Amino acid sequence: MLSFEPYGNPTYFALLGVALLPLMIGLLYGKRSRLYETLISIFFLVLTFGGPKWTQGIALIIYILYEVMLTWGYAVYRKQKNSGPVFYLMVILAILPLTVVKVTPAVENGQASLIGFLGISYLTFRAVQTMMETRDGTLKDYQVMTFLQFMLFFPTISSGPIDRYRRFEKDYRSVPDRATYLGMVQKGVRYIFVGFLYKFLLAYYFGSILMPKLQVMAMHSRGGFMDLSWPVLGYMYAYSADLFFDFAGYSLFAVGTSYLMGIATPMNFKQPWRSPNIKDFWNRWHITLSFWFRDFIYMRLVFWFMKHRVFKSPRTTANVTYIINMLVMGFWHGVTWYYITYGLFHGVALVINDAWLRYKKKHRQSVPHNRFTQLFAIFLTANLVCFSFLIFSGFLNTLWFTK
Amino acid sequence: MDVKETVLSILSDLTGNDVSGAMDDNLFDSGLLDSMGSVQLLLQLQSQLGVSVPVSEFERSEWDTPNKIVKKVESLA
Numbered sequence: 001m002l003s004f005e006p007y008g009n010p011t012y013f014a015l016l017g018v019a020l021l022p023l024m025i026g027l028l029y030g031k032r033s034r035l036y037e038t039l040i041s042i043f044f045l046v047l048t049f050g051g052p053k054w055t056q057g058i059a060l061i062i063y064i065l066y067e068v069m070l071t072w073g074y075a076v077y078r079k080q081k082n083s084g085p086v087f088y089l090m091v092i093l094a095i096l097p098l099t100v101v102k103v104t105p106a107v108e109n110g111q112a113s114l115i116g117f118l119g120i121s122y123l124t125f126r127a128v129q130t131m132m133e134t135r136d137g138t139l140k141d142y143q144v145m146t147f148l149q150f151m152l153f154f155p156t157i158s159s160g161p162i163d164r165y166r167r168f169e170k171d172y173r174s175v176p177d178r179a180t181y182l183g184m185v186q187k188g189v190r191y192i193f194v195g196f197l198y199k200f201l202l203a204y205y206f207g208s209i210l211m212p213k214l215q216v217m218a219m220h221s222r223g224g225f226m227d228l229s230w231p232v233l234g235y236m237y238a239y240s241a242d243l244f245f246d247f248a249g250y251s252l253f254a255v256g257t258s259y260l261m262g263i264a265t266p267m268n269f270k271q272p273w274r275s276p277n278i279k280d281f282w283n284r285w286h287i288t289l290s291f292w293f294r295d296f297i298y299m300r301l302v303f304w305f306m307k308h309r310v311f312k313s314p315r316t317t318a319n320v321t322y323i324i325n326m327l328v329m330g331f332w333h334g335v336t337w338y339y340i341t342y343g344l345f346h347g348v349a350l351v352i353n354d355a356w357l358r359y360k361k362k363h364r365q366s367v368p369h370n371r372f373t374q375l376f377a378i379f380l381t382a383n384l385v386c387f388s389f390l391i392f393s394g395f396l397n398t399l400w401f402t403k
Numbered sequence: 404m405d406v407k408e409t410v411l412s413i414l415s416d417l418t419g420n421d422v423s424g425a426m427d428d429n430l431f432d433s434g435l436l437d438s439m440g441s442v443q444l445l446l447q448l449q450s451q452l453g454v455s456v457p458v459s460e461f462e463r464s465e466w467d468t469p470n471k472i473v474k475k476v477e478s479l480a
Contacts (some may be wrong), residue, residue: 138457138460298438302442314443
């Protein structure tokens with residue numbers, strides 16, 4: 001039986017084109033066929049999770065039923081009552097499967113958990129967010145069918161972008177007028193073609209051609225200070241380029257495909273290499289993830305800490321929460337020393353960044369600001385980020401701890 | 404004090420700037436407000452005006468200028 005990585009090869013794109021065509025003609029004439037959308041969703045989900053990967057498919061089905069039960073149950077409960085402990089319990093239950101999947105390899109010598117499947121993280125983000133908005137009362141009209149469509153929306157199921165329930169629902173319940181939709185098609189097609197360039201040319205070059213060579217060279221040049229060498233530096237840049245082009249390419253496919261379906265899934269990257277500081281970097285890199293962390297972890301924690309006056313100064317509150325926020329992000333990537341160090345690195349970087357921004361604001365007269373400082377800031381930020389990706393890559397683990 | 408004056412005084416406390424002369428400037432783009440500042444704003448709105456806004460109601464694009472904030476608070480007060 002056929003089985004595909006989403007957007008993995010030309011056949012997938014050919015099938016996608018054929019499947020989307022009737023849907024696009026429908027949208028052009030102001031019609032959205034729920035039945036047809038559901039059918040092609042199921043078709044592509046079976047392509048991704050069926051055949052040799054059927055165990056993942058079963059895990060996905062059980063997981064979805066479990067999350068529907070929790071979010072639906074909580075939505076019904078929330079109409080009557082609103083207790084804190086019940087809410088916390090429900091959130092813990094909602095992230096339990098993901099936690100098991102992330103912790104299992106660390107305690108079972110790299111063995112993957114049986115309940116895992118491609119995209120479990122991204123589905124968990126969507127479910128938890130739905131629950132939190134239900135708790136806040138911002139999401140009043142929870143619908144099981146909409147929730148299912150939102151969770152199982154096939155273009156974004158494997159690696160995001162992470163949409164929001166209410167935003168998705170608004171698009172899904174309406175049909176864009178013809179001019180708007182034509183604009184979306186134009187954008188969608190362009191995104192997909194830029195995606196080809198990113199993923200199949202640039203990411204392929206950096207990831208499959210350059211990186212392995214540099215890796216071999218770096219391993220041969222071990223022995224110096226912390227085993228560092230020029231090839232390690234080269235690897236750092238090649239890995240960063242690969243990470244960016246691979247993921248930005250995938251995201252362009254996912255957003256482009258959504259647009260063709262008349263759903264304006266939010267963008268994931270916005271010229272991240274132009275960021276003048278780390279704080280701005282997180283507004284431009286893997287945006288839907290970093291905004292998810294901002295809105296559902298950072299802001300909520302800060303709110304809670306301030307309301308209960310846990311720390312004396314707002315500054316301490318912000319700093320502690322930065323570290324917690326980025327550490328959680330690190331752990332989410334996986335329970336290894338390099339992911340956690342990566343999280344800590346970015347947490348500390350944000351704290352320092354904020355202190356610097358405060359200093360700069362206070363001493364506006366004495367801190368120079370011109371084109372050169374701006375370029376220097378961009379250069380420094382990009383290099384700090386690349387260094388953090390070297391940690392993230394796990395290559396230092398290979399470099400230091402293998403024979 | 405009316406809503407507008409209160410909001411402006413909260414904003415000037417938070418940002419250290421008098422924003423009344425730039426009612427349509429984007430507070431996030433200029434770096435005057437960030438996530439931390441947003442949460443402080445929500446807490447102040449609650450304590451000074453009794454307007455309670457849950458964090459998930461805070462959609463940045465709807466709260467990014469002094470004018471928008473005033474309008475938003477007036478609609479909730």
